[in-house]
Structures are given as structure tokens and as C-alpha cells.
Amino acid sequence: MCGIVGYVGEGQAASFLLDGLTRLEYRGYDSAGIAIYDGQKIQVEKSVGRLDSLKEKIKDAVPLGGLGIGHTRWATHGRPVEMNAHPHTDCTGEFVVVHNGIIENYLTLKEELIQQGHTFKSDTDTEVAVHLLEEVYDGDFEKSVREVLHRIEGSYSLVFMSKKHPDRLICTKQDNPLIIGLGECENFIASDIPAIIDRTRRAYIVKDGEIVVVKKDAVKILHHDGTLGKLEVFHITWNAEAAEKGGYEHFMLKEIHEQPKAVRNTISPRIAKDGCSIVMDELQWDAEYLSSFHKIFMIACGTAYHAALVGKYYIEKLVRLPVEVDIASEFRYRSPILDEQTLAIVVSQSGETSDTLAALREAKKLGAKTLAITNVVGSSVAREAEQVLYTWAGPEIAVASTKAYTTQLATMFMLAVYMAGIKKNISSPRMQVLIQALQRLPEQLGKTMEDVEQIKTFAKQYGFREDVFFIGRSLDYSVALEGALKLKEISYIHAEAYAAGELKHGPLALVVEGLPVIVLATQKKVYEKTISNIKEIKARDAVVIGIAVEDDHELEKYVDHVIKVPVTEELLNPLLTVVPLQLLAYYAAIARGCDVDKPRNLAKSVTVE
Numbered sequence: 001m002c003g004i005v006g007y008v009g010e011g012q013a014a015s016f017l018l019d020g021l022t023r024l025e026y027r028g029y030d031s032a033g034i035a036i037y038d039g040q041k042i043q044v045e046k047s048v049g050r051l052d053s054l055k056e057k058i059k060d061a062v063p064l065g066g067l068g069i070g071h072t073r074w075a076t077h078g079r080p081v082e083m084n085a086h087p088h089t090d091c092t093g094e095f096v097v098v099h100n101g102i103i104e105n106y107l108t109l110k111e112e113l114i115q116q117g118h119t120f121k122s123d124t125d126t127e128v129a130v131h132l133l134e135e136v137y138d139g140d141f142e143k144s145v146r147e148v149l150h151r152i153e154g155s156y157s158l159v160f161m162s163k164k165h166p167d168r169l170i171c172t173k174q175d176n177p178l179i180i181g182l183g184e185c186e187n188f189i190a191s192d193i194p195a196i197i198d199r200t201r202r203a204y205i206v207k208d209g210e211i212v213v214v215k216k217d218a219v220k221i222l223h224h225d226g227t228l229g230k231l232e233v234f235h236i237t238w239n240a241e242a243a244e245k246g247g248y249e250h251f252m253l254k255e256i257h258e259q260p261k262a263v264r265n266t267i268s269p270r271i272a273k274d275g276c277s278i279v280m281d282e283l284q285w286d287a288e289y290l291s292s293f294h295k296i297f298m299i300a301c302g303t304a305y306h307a308a309l310v311g312k313y314y315i316e317k318l319v320r321l322p323v324e325v326d327i328a329s330e331f332r333y334r335s336p337i338l339d340e341q342t343l344a345i346v347v348s349q350s351g352e353t354s355d356t357l358a359a360l361r362e363a364k365k366l367g368a369k370t371l372a373i374t375n376v377v378g379s380s381v382a383r384e385a386e387q388v389l390y391t392w393a394g395p396e397i398a399v400a401s402t403k404a405y406t407t408q409l410a411t412m413f414m415l416a417v418y419m420a421g422i423k424k425n426i427s428s429p430r431m432q433v434l435i436q437a438l439q440r441l442p443e444q445l446g447k448t449m450e451d452v453e454q455i456k457t458f459a460k461q462y463g464f465r466e467d468v469f470f471i472g473r474s475l476d477y478s479v480a481l482e483g484a485l486k487l488k489e490i491s492y493i494h495a496e497a498y499a500a501g502e503l504k505h506g507p508l509a510l511v512v513e514g515l516p517v518i519v520l521a522t523q524k525k526v527y528e529k530t531i532s533n534i535k536e537i538k539a540r541d542a543v544v545i546g547i548a549v550e551d552d553h554e555l556e557k558y559v560d561h562v563i564k565v566p567v568t569e570e571l572l573n574p575l576l577t578v579v580p581l582q583l584l585a586y587y588a589a590i591a592r593g594c595d596v597d598k599p600r601n602l603a604k605s606v607t608v609e
């Protein structure tokens, strides 16, 4: 996610651009920039780091002018360095663009444009859009932008500015937000409502495929076929804080609901056009590379560790390579046995967790090949690992990880399928079935959060208990661990997860009347055994909430309540079953009056050992 702003009007563009970007920093904050037409030329100012660095840089010479665009970046392609910060210009400096999203076919376009003599200044996907505009421009700004949109593929919000047309900005969107703020003798463009809320409460919500021409006193909407659209004014009633959370009460709930889009952003660029294979341009592995290691270590903390447990299952099942999963803070103190024939994969949302970073350095010292799976471009693990796979979940603000977990699972599933494809462990029909199941996930994720009333009821009913068990077998056990962590870290309930088969080896002593036990039962191979464990628990009068797939009509016979998730490939169940557990934790924390986004004693990124 990135933050975009634009201004056309009789006031100073810089004032709105900097204020608006401040309000959008939650959308990304590793670099920022503005471009303003001062009557002669377009002045572009950029800086790395938070927006304050940009403000500091220009404080004695703020560009003047009533036409401008701005951007705060959450890097996806190209490290967070100044040359990759937006806005980006064409070769002449006469066209400028800011972008939110991913241009999936940028490599092909970039090669073509370089062939045509264009010089690129950045590693970003975005820059192809403005050189394309320069290439196709024939004097008609709107028509040229439309031609650009015919050539690019992917998800985007784009705002173009041209020195040749200093009275207007042209913007468009596909699968990313963009709004027009309607003022008096001035109009505003922004990724999200917080940016404009202090300037106007009247807005137009741009629809996918529309091209909008914004002047200081007129807004023209063009449908993708060139016909004129209607300016339907939306009246903003939110306050600023509510707007930053997209209308959700907390960032955690917003990020739970962002999971369908986040997973879509993770998987779309990595599924081949024919839908028959997984492509990982970042890796370019082949059979020879895969034969260079005979064992994999996956090392992480907290939620990322729980994700790695699922990743282990994927790789061992599909690739048939042994995988050892370690808690990062334990890894380097146990004299682990790694060498040149080992691949060490570190998993970290922030990419800055000190235990995980230290484990990465230890693995490198022992000669292992290294791969980082992280959400933050240019983070420490991304820079220090030999290779990196980004999860592209967008900034995760809440301390409790949610969309980071599901996008980590999606990334590791694709990595396993990618490796299995290289080793030819999976037949083409099976590969297609797995990929189709993956492509259905974003919509199925949306379905798991449509009806939360039942979960809210459980949260109120059991949210005041001091102990809760989560149990499961196989993949369900890995998700049980994540569910217990979610509940304990934001509601402060003492939640524990156990392998269901372990209960009789001790934990069953804690099962008493009324104890809430969440049982995940989605893995066919161990389903009957899980039913036996439920009977053990029910025999002690505990309360059992079952998590099952929609076509399971047996489980309800053995439990007190059932929450069902859509049917998918059994391997992908964890991406769906985790959602009710995230929501249960969220509503239990609400019921207990806890600070959901900033739970006591915790930090979003643990950069101390």
C-alpha cells in the first residue's frame, strides 16, 4: 500500500500535499516525494524515510504552485532508496506520475521502452507508466493516458501530471483506492479519506477503469470506453481517526478484513498466465540449485514461527525435503547443524526482529544458503539474506499479526509448489488443481468474515474465562498455536494450544467443567482421532467449539458449537480456519476492554533480544 495525493487549485499545492501525506503515512512510510508545477517547470523533491525527512529537506524552499502530486511509499519493487521514491518522471521531466499497486508486466514494458531509447532512473515498476506516457503522447493528454492503461496490467491507482497541461491532473484506478475531494476553486486527489477530511467533506469515489480529469473548477469522469460518467458526490461523515482505519474501530479489524486483498496481491503476480505453474522471478531456481541443498531450516518468532510450521508441512509434503523449524531465540544457542548443503529460510513480517536477524547471521556463518520471507522491502533480513520473497501484505499496524500470517502461508505454499514443479514431483493436472484452489482463496477468505455474529457471541460468552484451550492435529495443530497466541496477546486470557494427541499426556488434567476448548478438525487423515480427543474432553464437561469445513456434517454431533469455513484444498485450510480465531481473539479483547491495537507489554517489532 502507498499513499497518493494530488492538488489542482488557486492555493499552494505543497500545503495540501504535505498535510495529506501526513494523514496517509499509515499506508506506507519508507520514502516520500512531491512534484509541483511552478509556472515554468515541474519541481520534484524526494527523500528516504518518514515524511518528516522530506519536510526537513524542503523547509527553506517549499516549491510554489497550484498543481502538484505527492506520494508516501510502501516499497514492493525496488528498495526504499531516494531514486525509487515517487514521483517518477519521464526522460524529459515533462510528465510525472505517482502510483499505488503493482504493475505486473513492468519488466516486459521496461525492456521495450529501453529499446525505444528511454532511460530509467529507478528499479520500480511504476516508472514504466510515465515513460509509456511519454512514448504514446500525441498532444491529447486524456487519450494518451488511456493508451497507457491499455498497455499495463496489474493493480494500480495512478495520478499523472504534465507540464504541457498545467491546469489539470489525470487519475485512474484498478483494484486500489482513489478518491476526489471536491473543494471551492480547488480539487484534491487522495488514496483515502483521511487526506482530504480537513479540506472538504464532499468526495467522489473513483471506480475501477474510470479516467478522471481534475481541474480546479471541474471534474470530468470518463468510462474506460470514453463515455462520460456521472459525478456522484459522497458526503464524508467520519472523523479523521476513524477514516485512517477505513471506518473500522481498530487497525487489527481492518487488517483482518484486508486479508482477501492482501492474499490476492501476494499470489496474483506469481501465478503464470496459463495458470499452470508458479513463477518466482525473484528466485530463478532450477533443478541444479535445488539439488545443492538436502535440508531446509525455517527460523522465526511468534506468528511467523507458527506460519513456518505450516510451511514445513507444505515443503515436506510437496517437495519431499526435510524441514526443521526453529524458534529464532533458541536456534543459535543449540549449536545447530547447518552447512553449504542447507537452505535457511527466515520468516519475519517486520524483517527487523533481532532474534530472527541473529539467526540469519548464524546460518550464513555456518555456510547455509539463505532466503528471507518478509513483508518489508529493504528490511534488515531482506538486505542480509541472499534471496528474498516479499509477502506484499501492505503495512501491518496492529501489534497482533493477521494479514502477515495468511500472506506468509500463501507465499510458503507457492514456494513449495514452485519447488515441486522444478523437481517434477507434481503432475500438471495436480498443479493446476492446487493453483486454482489458491486463486479461489481471496474470495473464500472474504466469506469467512461475512457473518461474525456467532463469533461475537462466543467472545462475550467465553471472553471472561481465564483459561482457554486450542487443540488440533497435523496442520490444525499449527493453526491452534496461532489461535492461542492471538487470544492471549490481545485479550490477556491464558490460552494454550496443544497437539490433540498430547492431551492424555498431561494437559487433560486441566480440562474441567466449562473450560472452553477450540478444536480444529479439518484434516481428514486424523479426523477420527480428533473426534476421539473431543470425546475425552466432553467426558470432563468442557465446552467445545469446533472449527470445520463446510461439507463436514459429522462434527456438530460431538461439539457444543461449530464454526465452518469454505471447502478448499486441505493444505490451504489454515488460511481459512485462522480467520475465525483472529476474530474470536479480537471480539474477546473488545469484550474485556483491552487495547486491541497496542496490547500491554508488547511492541510491533521486537528489535531487542
Ligand code: AGP
Residues within 6 Å of the ligand: 301, 302, 303, 304, 347, 348, 349, 350, 351, 352, 353, 356, 399, 400, 401, 402, 486, 489, 603, 604, 605, 606
Ligand atoms: C504476533 O501477533 C506478534 N505480534 C509477534 O509474535 C510477532 O509475530 C513476532 O514478534 C515476530 O515478528 P516478525 O514477524 O516481524 O519477525
